[in-house]
Amino acid sequence: MRELADRYHGTVLVVGGEGEKCRQVALSYGFRDVITPGDIIKANQHVAPFRKLTDEEYRNSRDLLAEGYRSLQDVVVEAVFVFADSRDWASDLQIILDVAMSKGGRLETRSETFDEGPPIYFSHSDVVWSAAHEHVRLGMGALRRIVEVVFEEVTGGKKLETHAFGKPQIGTFEFATRLLQQWRAAQHGLPDSRPPRTVYFVGDTPESDVRGTNAMDARSENTWYSILVKTGVYQEGTVPAYRPRKIVPTVLDAVKFGIEREVARRRAGGSAPNAKLLPLDGMSKDVLNDGAQNRVPSVQVHGDHD
Amino acid sequence: MRELADRYHGTVLVVGGEGEKCRQVALSYGFRDVITPGDIIKANQHVAPFRKLTDEEYRNSRDLLAEGYRSLQDVVVEAVFVFADSRDWASDLQIILDVAMSKGGRLETRSETFDEGPPIYFSHSDVVWSAAHEHVRLGMGALRRIVEVVFEEVTGGKKLETHAFGKPQIGTFEFATRLLQQWRAAQHGLPDSRPPRTVYFVGDTPESDVRGTNAMDARSENTWYSILVKTGVYQEGTVPAYRPRKIVPTVLDAVKFGIEREVARRRAGGSAPNAKLLPLDGMSKDVLNDGAQNRVPSVQVHGDHD
Missing domain, CATH: 3.40.50.1000 (HAD superfamily/HAD-like)
Structure with missing residues (x-):
């Protein structure tokens, strides 16, 4: 807005x-x-x-x-x-x-x-x-x-x-992309014209979080990877109206999953030579702490860039 | 209820x-x-x-x-x-x-x-x-x-x-009929099995008041006469979605219209020999006073009975 x-x-x-x-x-x-x-x-x-x-x-x-x-x-x-x-x-x-x-x-x-x-x-x-x-x-x-x-x-x-506004509208994901680029440039000195190769998008609502992430993935050059958690709107045992790439119990599990997947790709040589894992900053830590509470925020964990 | x-x-x-x-x-x-x-x-x-x-x-x-x-x-x-x-x-x-x-x-x-x-x-x-x-x-x-x-x-x-409940549901008009019969019996000693020959139904909303009155009229032996006033929901100059028998400015005009129509019928010999005009009681007077205010109550003015 x-x-x-x-x-x-x-x-x-x-x-x-x-x-x-x-x-x-x-x-x-x-x-x-x-x-x-x-x-x-x-x-x-x-x-x-x-x-x-x-x-x-x-x-x-x-x-x-x-x-x-x-x-x-x-x-x-x-x-x-x-x-x-x-x-x-x-x-x-x-x-x-x-x-x-x-x-x-x-x-x-x-x-x-x-x-x-x-x-x-x-x-x-x-x-x-x-x-x-x-x-x-x-x-x-x-x-x-x-x-x-x-x-x-x-x-x-x-x-x-x-x-x-908001999910699942594509404009929201594009806005998030711009914010993410600014953050990568300001915080880590990465060239802001280059998007992260993989964006892990974590959410609790298939109709907005997963739907929007999958739609963004379909139209983007980079990967938008949808992860659904079980602590919010989505109820275990039901079939989500939009299929995520991964379902995990909590936001913390989603973050761990993203980090482990990036580390594994790095080991397998799937990363570009100059790829680096970015350290967590204060905001990210806050988000992880929030994951223990009832209302689940949607967070992006972005992997290395090419 | x-x-x-x-x-x-x-x-x-x-x-x-x-x-x-x-x-x-x-x-x-x-x-x-x-x-x-x-x-x-x-x-x-x-x-x-x-x-x-x-x-x-x-x-x-x-x-x-x-x-x-x-x-x-x-x-x-x-x-x-x-x-x-x-x-x-x-x-x-x-x-x-x-x-x-x-x-x-x-x-x-x-x-x-x-x-x-x-x-x-x-x-x-x-x-x-x-x-x-x-x-x-x-x-x-x-x-x-x-x-x-x-x-x-x-x-x-x-x-x-x-x-x-409520208008335009027929049940509401049937409930009103029962109340009216009780009132005629208790207040005026009229046999409660005999319905008033004409019920003037005054309202401000074509979709509920006029619609219900006309539907009740179509299925009743006696006459339900719909009167629409201009002081409420209905706006002058528009075509009401359900056509009333009469449109008048205010509730008071509707009551006068009903009384005059009954008196004229009486003079013309249209009434039964034992017909009488019932005096207004306190409740009726309250209703007439309310007519001057903004929220229009729907009132029944019932004419003589056969």
Whole structure:
């Protein structure tokens, strides 16, 4: 989403997360004018009849009408970003749909054709995620589906296509590639134009992690090697909807597997003459420690380069 | 829903409304063991990762584990009732789906076939309703659709059929008929076996009010006369999806129309010899006063009987 700050110079609506966190993140990405559902409810409490802002939410929310907007109809939303999990689905859904049905993003208006709302981006589209509960919990992907279905319902059959970042979208893997190249150059002085020969991609969700890695592998010159762990969404004994190259119990096992495979290839002479194993840095160690916890982060262990 | 208290003698899950209100209503209907989403979250906070009960909610919720249940798996839900608008869609949706996907209603279990959950009832199925905001707001019917769509999504395509009371379901109009007959007998001493010759049904929503009234009219010996008002969901200038017999500005206009039509028929000799106009009682007056407010109640003005 960071890369979209250059595209939208006006007002963007940012949804999700705890308190003011997502507004701050959006501003740090370079978005210039960031409003939240709380700002809209503060200006018109009737937007969400069953939502009452807490005192703290009310205080932290922007007072749009005091800032010079004569009415909410003066506010034009250029894009909607769902940055993090919504904390109030009913009011966030209502506000996203209001904007989607508006005349060109202008708040409190209604399009006659329902096809002129601004683009809506979700930071990922996993329908469920693995949390502390025994069974997976609904996540942002479910809300995304809900936005699309209810839009169709209330507009008498019009379609709404929202956008999602994150896995399995290829753009996410390309973004990771760019980050990885920058990191290899900055941290290890490796030429940043040369990609790692093998990227080990570890994840717990076949539909996003494995699917995206396999798709990236199919279109890349280098190898994207999918590893599925059993500590998250994927349940042992079931057949994953997308087949990983390897299934291991935990993230730590996945990292060990990647290292051992690289060492073995090196011994077998499969590596280029100047290949070297990179030392783990602090971030990597943190990731390995996280592997012991319940929510499994997806990490890339990248092997040597040619 | 009152009439279902005879069918479900065990534990029922009641969803929606402010605080403890819906539990109390369910108990007053005769349901014997009523649990709420708050009770489940109190027993296992991981059910809804982003929902925190307020101190008051925590205090008011039942402590199922202290009442003798060894674990939530000992609780078997016989039916789910969405009595009133949910105040927290994410956690209520999660809990309804958990029960729908369970082995026969047993909490915290998962069916292998996803076809053995208990029945789920919604007290109505209007997708939108007319509140203080200029544009209609999402209502319980939207949540019902969401429950069905997300169930399909997370079960890999299984269908969930929920039940809805309320308009346009014929059962609702039949229930209203029974209430009306009781009221005519108790209040005015009219023989309760004889239905009113004409029932004027006033509503703001073509898809529920007008649709149901016209369907009831088609199958009844007496006349169900649909009147649509312009103060709610229906917007002037649009073509209603279901055609009412009459469109008037407000509820008060609808009542006047019904009275005048009855008086005219009486003068023209269309009434039975013993027909009389019933005086308005307190309840009717309250309804007329409500007509001035934004949320339009649906009222029946019943004419004379044969």
